[in-house]
Amino acid sequence: MLSLFFSLALAQENLLGQYKTDYSFQINQYQKSYIEYVDKKEVYTKYRTVSTEQDKITATKNALFARNSMLKSYLLALRVSLDEFKTQNPTTTEKTQIELSRWEDWCSEQNLIIPNLNTQADITTWVDTFKEKYVSIQQVIYVSLSQNQINQKIETLNLIKKLSDDIKNDPKTGTILNDWLSSLPVKSDLVMSSLKATTDLTQAKQLSNRFDNFYPEAKSQLNRTNNYLVNMLSDLRAVAIKLNQ
């Protein structure tokens, strides 16, 4: 049973690695097609002929297609990465994964539409629609990134609590060491309140046409959480060393 669990975890890790590699490949493809698009656009701006316009439209379509493919591969990698710590918060994580999956499908659909855009007017309309949708895509991206790190911190906190209980129950641990361990629940509460603040940030309502990026603030809360966890582990290490003396 245990070996099955480990092999599943290993397969999961390999899968995530593959998706990350694919995402890197798609980034390269997008960068190449974007450079070509910029070149063709410059040529068209200079000569303004029918053939240069056609070249520009083709290059634009290629770049938009590559961009969608890159976005889709990113969303896929992000969705799979959420599996890593999903057990800490299965319902919310599952909801986020469904949302990511929906946008992956949307990107695939758009890649069926893009080859049929034949004029600059078609492209402009499509680009405007994409801009609107991208507000929601960014929202789900940053919610997922925050959620994954929240889950990771909860898992770490649980491991610390488990270790703390083990040390407490150690027959060598005397009353003095129990006093040392008494500060851990306070720090644990600080971790939880910091994670709650991060969750609240991710739930902030967005305006329809503009993405208000909450992630830098969420990231600073997550860093604070990390510091608390490091501090707790350091306390436990000191207690464990004391046990050995």
Added chain:
Amino acid sequence: MEENIYQNIDLINNNPLEPETKVELTFKQKLKTDRKIQILVGLTFFTILILLLSIVISVFRPPVKKENLGQNLPTPIAVPTIINQANILPTQYQSQFDTIENKIKYNPEIIPPEIDLNLGN
């Protein structure tokens, strides 16, 4: 014919027959006219005033009692941190510490792509 030498009798220094002589001003006259000297004198006066004031304060200040001086503190010396050394941790908890440390260090973040939203416009 005899040559007439003319001179302006109002301005003695313009007398071509006599060389121009500079009149030395007294310190009082300089103090009234020269701005630099005024500033210099002002600053000197101010410095002397502060000096006198500090002497007066130090004379009238009550001496610090011996019992209020406190004890000499030891000089802080950097002690090397040894708690990260694995061998001093109890072996039964070693793997748990390693797992937690790896979890804390691990960054699951995948950097989002940079997108030019004006592509196609």
